[in-house]
Amino acid sequence: MQLGLHRDPKHLPAISVLQVELRRRLWYTILEFAVQSSLDSWVPPRISYDEFDTEPPSNINDESLDESTTELQLALIESLSVCLRIVRLLNDFHSEVTYDRVLSLSCELIDALQACSRWARTNPIFHYSLKLSIDAGLAIISPEPDPGFSRLVAIGGGVFRDGIRCATSAISLELLTHVETQRLNGMLHRTRQYLDFLKQAVRDLISLSKERIRQGETNVKNHMFLSMILAQAEAVEARIPVELQVAHAARDSLELCDDLLKLREDTSSMPSPVDAGLGAVGMEGVQELGFEGFGADFGCESFFPDTGFGHNWLGNLDS
Numbered sequence: 001m002q003l004g005l006h007r008d009p010k011h012l013p014a015i016s017v018l019q020v021e022l023r024r025r026l027w028y029t030i031l032e033f034a035v036q037s038s039l040d041s042w043v044p045p046r047i048s049y050d051e052f053d054t055e056p057p058s059n060i061n062d063e064s065l066d067e068s069t070t071e072l073q074l075a076l077i078e079s080l081s082v083c084l085r086i087v088r089l090l091n092d093f094h095s096e097v098t099y100d101r102v103l104s105l106s107c108e109l110i111d112a113l114q115a116c117s118r119w120a121r122t123n124p125i126f127h128y129s130l131k132l133s134i135d136a137g138l139a140i141i142s143p144e145p146d147p148g149f150s151r152l153v154a155i156g157g158g159v160f161r162d163g164i165r166c167a168t169s170a171i172s173l174e175l176l177t178h179v180e181t182q183r184l185n186g187m188l189h190r191t192r193q194y195l196d197f198l199k200q201a202v203r204d205l206i207s208l209s210k211e212r213i214r215q216g217e218t219n220v221k222n223h224m225f226l227s228m229i230l231a232q233a234e235a236v237e238a239r240i241p242v243e244l245q246v247a248h249a250a251r252d253s254l255e256l257c258d259d260l261l262k263l264r265e266d267t268s269s270m271p272s273p274v275d276a277g278l279g280a281v282g283m284e285g286v287q288e289l290g291f292e293g294f295g296a297d298f299g300c301e302s303f304f305p306d307t308g309f310g311h312n313w314l315g316n317l318d319s
Contacts, residue, residue: 006052079112137167220257
């Protein structure tokens with residue numbers, strides 16, 4: 001206060017905009033320290049809002065100060081007034097604290113916190129649906145051991161392919177949201193169990209996507225997308241440039257998928273039992289093989305991306 005920081009710079013002789021902003025930011029930083037030190041030492045705060053008129057700093061850019069620095073301080077200022085009153089009340093031994101007063105201050109503090117949480121998930125009503133989506137996605141990629149169903153998931157189209165896409169979206173979004181939240185909270189290396197669990201789920205999806213390409217899928221976007229998601233999460237976790245890691249992951253994914261497609265093309269040029277057997281019979285001959293009910297009404301197009309893909313699956317089951 002001897003430096004006059006408690007008075008707004010507009011009362012001072014002509015000074016630069018930079019000096020005005022520096023004085024305002026310095027004063028509100030001192031107030032934050034005053035409130036925190038008062039709370040830690042159980043000593044009443046030595047200042048109140050009636051003893052200064054310095055305005056909050058502006059959210060502007062200049063050569064020395066960037067926008068993000070100001071945004072953080074403005075967010076703290078939102079709760080400074082109520083924090084100061086709470087600390088003063090905690091150290092007031094001459095008045096009785098009523099429960100209604102405590103609830104009122106609590107509501108003010110929560111309102112200030114919600115105003116600061118601009119990018120937070122502010123509506124808890126969506127939490128239930130989000131959790132169900134994640135659980136459903138994990139159930140899709142982690143079914144009970146069953147060779148037949150695993151085979152169907154690896155080559156099936158329609159509802160099976162769409163289910164994998166939904167699982168990819170839900171799990172990927174949860175992974176990126178969780179790792180970014182941990183980074184902002186400074187807790188990237190604490191309680192890693194859930195983060196490691198989500199990363200492993202993405203790796204399982206990458207393996208499943210790779211197997212689908214090996215079995216006949218021609219769309220490589222899902223594999224590349226998942227690889228980029230995992231690379232972004234690991235880059236945030238390691239505090240290294242995200243863009244470069246994501247680009248490398250996309251390149252590696254495309255190279256791997258290109259090798260898989262070339263290998264499949266080479267193997268498909270060789271004669272196979274399908275060419276002379278079930279593939280030539282067509283779906284109308286499936287009943288002769290004991291697959292009653294596999295007629296036109298069954299809707300096989302919902303399960304297989306194309307007829308040849310479905311015939312290969314049936315041929316593998318028959319073998």
